[in-house]
Amino acid sequence: MKTMNHIALLSLGLGFCMTPARAQDTGPSATGNERSPLQVAQRGPGGGGPRGGRSGGSGFQSAPLAKDEAEKKILDALEEMSRGGLGMSAPRDDARLLRLLVESSGAKHAVELGTFRGYSSIWMCLGLRTTGGRLTTFEIDKGNAATSRQNFQRAGVESLVTLIEGDAHQEVSRLKEPIDLVFIDADKEGYLDYLNKLLPMVRPGGLIVAHNINASMADPAYIKAITTHANLETLFINAGNDGISVSMKKR
């Protein structure tokens, strides 16, 4: 471990980065030669891993790896979706962070404001299928809702998702069950209203994640609310470069 850290630091110093996903690639090769436990990758503008991800601020990047066939089917569907361009969808690593938060927190009920084509929804489903949870996602545009439904089928996650069509500012009143994680990614000026309406439904210890929290897009009123509310612990993250806030509702 010490050696790996040493190699990583040395490589960063030389202007290169390691690919952690290859850290498993240890042991002797078929030819009997020792292989390096880490593969050195050129640091490029925005990274660009095997699935086209960006490296965030660290210079390191990792590619999603399927543990089994079920995960592979979903990752393949996500890869297919990203081939024509992700458009308004969250960058891959922002969406991966959602999966990580959903799965590690054992979330049973995630709520998303702004489905678009279902890209971030499907990433959350990767976590929800292992926690026994489900997603409620809101989309105002009929065409986007229809495309999302097709994508949920393609990924095989349709049984985990309830898609509610309409203006989420009104439609969230249909939510009756406690929420473990909220992902806010719809109209940027509406974030504070979503927070005010949904925070009472978030269970203690639950998370409110907001996307596009950067200088040009974030609503200052939302930033003020999540940084001055004594019942929230908030951090700002730059996973895929668009900017994310993660706020935990204190217990």
Ligand SMILES: C[S@@+](CC[C@H](N)C(=O)[O-])C[C@H]1O[C@@H](n2cnc3c(N)ncnc32)[C@H](O)[C@@H]1O
């Ligand atoms: C940035 S996209 C969502 C991307 C998606 N979360 C992803 O990462 O794959 C924003 C979406 O919010 C939807 N939207 C905007 N205002 C809305 C509202 N008031 N209620 C519900 N959806 C809304 C838009 O139609 C659009 O599809």
